[in-house]
Amino acid sequence: MPDQIAKRQGLELSIKNLLTEVGEDPNREGLVRTPHRVAAALEFFTSGYHQDVQAVLNGAIFNERYNEMVIVKDIDFYSMCEHHMLPFFGRAHIAYIPKGKLVGLSKLPRIVEVFSRRLQVQERLTQQIADTLYNALNPEGVGVVIEARHMCMMMRGVEKQNSSATTSAMLGVFRDDVRTRQEFLTLIGRDLSTG
Numbered sequence: 001m002p003d004q005i006a007k008r009q010g011l012e013l014s015i016k017n018l019l020t021e022v023g024e025d026p027n028r029e030g031l032v033r034t035p036h037r038v039a040a041a042l043e044f045f046t047s048g049y050h051q052d053v054q055a056v057l058n059g060a061i062f063n064e065r066y067n068e069m070v071i072v073k074d075i076d077f078y079s080m081c082e083h084h085m086l087p088f089f090g091r092a093h094i095a096y097i098p099k100g101k102l103v104g105l106s107k108l109p110r111i112v113e114v115f116s117r118r119l120q121v122q123e124r125l126t127q128q129i130a131d132t133l134y135n136a137l138n139p140e141g142v143g144v145v146i147e148a149r150h151m152c153m154m155m156r157g158v159e160k161q162n163s164s165a166t167t168s169a170m171l172g173v174f175r176d177d178v179r180t181r182q183e184f185l186t187l188i189g190r191d192l193s194t195g
C-alpha cells in the first residue's frame with residue numbers, strides 16, 4: 001500500500017504542476033482539490049492496466065454445441081487516446097462463431113472495459129478485443145467493429161465536429177468468408193462495403 005500512496009501523491013503533484021504550467025494558481029479555492037480529483041479520475045481511466053483479461057474470462061467459458069453467430073452490439077465504452085490523453089468514446093460490436101466453446105455474454109463488455117481503460121489508439125483496442133476472444137475460445141471466427149468520436153479531433157477542430165472513426169478486426173471466417181462478414185455488418189447496421 002505505501003507504494004500506491006506514493007504513486008497517488010506523485011500523480012497529484014504532477015497535476016498541480018500542470019495547473020501552474022498552463023497559467024493557473026493551483027492554490028485558489030476552486031482548484032485546491034483538483035489535483036486530488038483528477039488523480040482519482042485518471043486512476044480509474046487507466047485501471048485496465050491492473051486488470052488481467054484472463055482472470056475476467058476464468059470460469060466463464062463453457063462447452064456447448066451451439067454453432068451460430070453470437071453478437072453483442074452497442075457496447076458503450078470510454079477510452080483515452082494515447083497521443084493527446086483526451087477521451088475517445090463510442091460503441092463496440094462483437095461477434096463470434098463458436099467451435100464448441102461459448103463465453104458468458106456479460107464478459108464481452110468486460111473485455112472491452114479492460115482494454116479501453118488504458119491509453120489507447122482505436123485500432124489497437126479493436127484488435128486486442130478480437131485477439132483475446134480468438135485466443136480464449138478458438139472459435140471459427142471473431143469480428144469486432146468500433147465506432148468512436150475523438151475529443152482530440154473535435155476540440156482541436158482537426159476534423160468535422162461530428163465525424164466518427166470506424167475500425168474493424170476480422171479473424172477466421174469473418175476474414176475469409178465475405179458472407180459471414182456481411183451478415184455481421186448487416187446485423188449491427190453497418191455495411192462497410194457500401195459505406
Ligand SMILES: [Zn+2]
Binds near residue numbers: 081083084085153
Ligand atoms: Zn488523439
